[in-house]
Amino acid sequence: MKLLYMGDVVGRSGRDVVIGRLAEIRDRLSPDFIVMNGENAAHGFGITPRICDEFLAAGIDVVTLGNHSWDQREIMPYMDGQPRLLRPLNYPAGTPGRGIGVFAAPRGRKVAVIQVMGRLFMDPLDCPFAALERELARLPLGPGGADAIILDVHAEASSEKMALAQVAAGRVSLVVGSHSHVPTADAQILPGGTAYQTDAGMCGDYDSVIGMKKDAAIFKFVRKIPGERLSPAEAAGTLCGVFVETDDRSGRATRVAPLRLGGRLAEAWP
Numbered sequence: 001m002k003l004l005y006m007g008d009v010v011g012r013s014g015r016d017v018v019i020g021r022l023a024e025i026r027d028r029l030s031p032d033f034i035v036m037n038g039e040n041a042a043h044g045f046g047i048t049p050r051i052c053d054e055f056l057a058a059g060i061d062v063v064t065l066g067n068h069s070w071d072q073r074e075i076m077p078y079m080d081g082q083p084r085l086l087r088p089l090n091y092p093a094g095t096p097g098r099g100i101g102v103f104a105a106p107r108g109r110k111v112a113v114i115q116v117m118g119r120l121f122m123d124p125l126d127c128p129f130a131a132l133e134r135e136l137a138r139l140p141l142g143p144g145g146a147d148a149i150i151l152d153v154h155a156e157a158s159s160e161k162m163a164l165a166q167v168a169a170g171r172v173s174l175v176v177g178s179h180s181h182v183p184t185a186d187a188q189i190l191p192g193g194t195a196y197q198t199d200a201g202m203c204g205d206y207d208s209v210i211g212m213k214k215d216a217a218i219f220k221f222v223r224k225i226p227g228e229r230l231s232p233a234e235a236a237g238t239l240c241g242v243f244v245e246t247d248d249r250s251g252r253a254t255r256v257a258p259l260r261l262g263g264r265l266a267e268a269w270p
């Protein structure tokens with residue numbers, strides 16, 4: 001199966017490059033299943049029901065979120081009725097929405113998507129390792145389970161992402177990081193057949209501070225008084241993603257490569 005994951009979409013620049021390049025991506029890569037992180041899609045902060053509907057209508061199969069899940073409060077009631085929008089699994093019991101879903105893919109195949117959130121340099125949450133173990137224990141990869149499993153690790157620290165990936169290695173098809181908004185150059189297949197990249201990178205304007213306008217972001221570091229609210233940089237976005245091919249019999253990855261299109265970063269086709 002061919003899987004595509006696209007990192008955090010930041011504001012209009014990110015939305016435009018994703019929606020604008022999707023037809024070409026379909027032509028050249030023929031992905032069977034597309035996951036995208038949408039936690040910064042609504043002017044940098046969260047996602048609205050309208051924006052989520054647009055992505056799903058454009059052919060994105062699943063949208064994941066992260067620490068910005070709740071920035072647009074109207075998403076909470078929407079989330080309970082939209083299984084294709086996932087928030088991190090390890091929020092406390094009773095949190096709106098869900099952190100895992102199993103979805104139909106072409107030719108009768110099933111793809112599971114899970115998102116967990118890290119705790120290093122982030123808000124305290126339930127243990128992502130324990131939450132992941134509980135789900136993987138009842139969801140085997142391969143015959144009798146899911147044909148592919150995609151794990152989105154939304155975390156600040158590369159060490160925590162890599163540790164979660166090593167724990168999941170051999171049990172999922174892809175572990176991909178989100179949240180840091182910068183693509184890492186470590187795409188690889190871990191022992192056991194799990195594709196991995198520490199961070200997919202954002203889809204947004206890279207002439208910025210992780211997608212936000214430079215001046216206000218720098219002010220926040222330099223001055224310790226309230227400044228202008230952060231808002232997304234608005235020049236052409238670069239789409240950053242990870243492309244994976246899996247063996248349909250085992251669900252394990254056979255190939256992984258980054259995808260980068262448009263904007264300022266060097267183009268890369270898998």
Ligand SMILES: [Fe+2]
Nearest residue numbers: 008039040179
């Ligand atoms: Fe983000």
Ligand SMILES: [Fe+2]
Nearest residue numbers: 066067068179
């Ligand atoms: Fe985040």
